Amino acid sequence: MGVDINWGTLGFALIPTREMFVSVYRSGGDWDGGEFRPFGNISISPAAGVLNYGQGLFEGLKCQRTKDGRLLLFRPVDNGRRLAAGARRLCMPEFPPERFVEAIRETVRRNADYVPPYGKGSLYIRPCQWGTGAVLGVQPAPECTFLVYVSPVGPYFKTGFRPGKFIFMRDYHRAAPKGTGNIKAIGNYAATLYPAKLIKAQGFNDCIYLDAREDKYVEEVGSANFFCVKGRTLLTPALGSILPGITRQSVLTLARDSLGLDVRETDVSVEDALAADEAFCTGTATVISPIGLLSLDGRETVFQGGEVGPVTRRLYDLLTRIQVGEEADSWGWTVPVA
Numbered sequence: 001m002g003v004d005i006n007w008g009t010l011g012f013a014l015i016p017t018r019e020m021f022v023s024v025y026r027s028g029g030d031w032d033g034g035e036f037r038p039f040g041n042i043s044i045s046p047a048a049g050v051l052n053y054g055q056g057l058f059e060g061l062k063c064q065r066t067k068d069g070r071l072l073l074f075r076p077v078d079n080g081r082r083l084a085a086g087a088r089r090l091c092m093p094e095f096p097p098e099r100f101v102e103a104i105r106e107t108v109r110r111n112a113d114y115v116p117p118y119g120k121g122s123l124y125i126r127p128c129q130w131g132t133g134a135v136l137g138v139q140p141a142p143e144c145t146f147l148v149y150v151s152p153v154g155p156y157f158k159t160g161f162r163p164g165k166f167i168f169m170r171d172y173h174r175a176a177p178k179g180t181g182n183i184k185a186i187g188n189y190a191a192t193l194y195p196a197k198l199i200k201a202q203g204f205n206d207c208i209y210l211d212a213r214e215d216k217y218v219e220e221v222g223s224a225n226f227f228c229v230k231g232r233t234l235l236t237p238a239l240g241s242i243l244p245g246i247t248r249q250s251v252l253t254l255a256r257d258s259l260g261l262d263v264r265e266t267d268v269s270v271e272d273a274l275a276a277d278e279a280f281c282t283g284t285a286t287v288i289s290p291i292g293l294l295s296l297d298g299r300e301t302v303f304q305g306g307e308v309g310p311v312t313r314r315l316y317d318l319l320t321r322i323q324v325g326e327e328a329d330s331w332g333w334t335v336p337v338a
Helices: 049-053 076-089 097-110 186-190 193-200 246-257 270-274 310-323
Strands: 019-026 035-038 056-058 061-065 071-074 122-131 143-153 164-169 206-210 218-221 225-230 233-237 262-266 278-283 287-296 299-302 334-336
Touching: 019 097, 035 097, 049 122, 056 076, 056 186, 071 097, 071 310, 076 097, 076 122, 076 246, 097 122, 097 143, 164 193, 193 206, 218 225, 218 233, 218 270, 225 246, 225 270, 233 246, 246 262, 246 278, 246 287, 246 310, 270 287, 278 310, 287 310
Parallel strands: 164 206, 164 287, 233 262
Antiparallel strands: 019 035, 019 143, 056 122, 061 071, 061 122, 071 334, 122 143, 206 218, 225 233, 225 278, 278 287, 287 299
């Protein structure tokens, strides 16, 4: 069956698809077998833990169509493991990573005609886990829901794979040390909406947050991990209060194994970033997005004359070719849907 979508105009916005997967956990029991339902609204109590106390997580991954029509997922078990780690932190039961992968695969199978043609975008996959049971006091919800829905998407940034404009955020922080910045808790993202609104009104693509302890080290871009290149060295902020991005880890591996770069996960100061030869950000949605300009306190630094740097381009080419089955996958990252 086919769908009536103009693949040439895809942006990063929701397009409802055919079916979604839903599984429920109840205290004293286990996750049920799950079921597929038509994509649509769900019913939960107004006292649900996710609505009142933000007891919720989400993940994001993609399915790509290859030139010969195969459907490939990229590192889905790593998303499942990260969701399980987040569930532990928010006092929710872990959804088994193996079941997570199979739920993803079957959801894609049932919506396969929504996967864009080769080179026209990807099918974005959004697994969620929420505390849906009713609670009044601050406590874990007695019931949780795991849900997967999908949507065809194009580039996350309107600039696509072209250098964007980013600004260091002085007035707001993304996460606190020892908080929940290292998991995909829903509240982490709600807190970035207002700063993003402010900087986009100034013509920037996104902001780069600094650490909440000293306000001098790079943390994350609003929705992605940060990298910069100096000579043959690739720098990225060390894990702690930042999200352990799966694209981030893939880039670190490619930079080390395929490009032979000196890879350092460390504190990256604002001065380090501004003195770099190249800068970019990574994420499932953003893939690898080059940073052409960084702004700090009214001072602007332009990288590579505003063009994509050679290391950024090489990493992008390697990663995206692996994701569509055109480059040798030495690490077993791609998983076929069929």
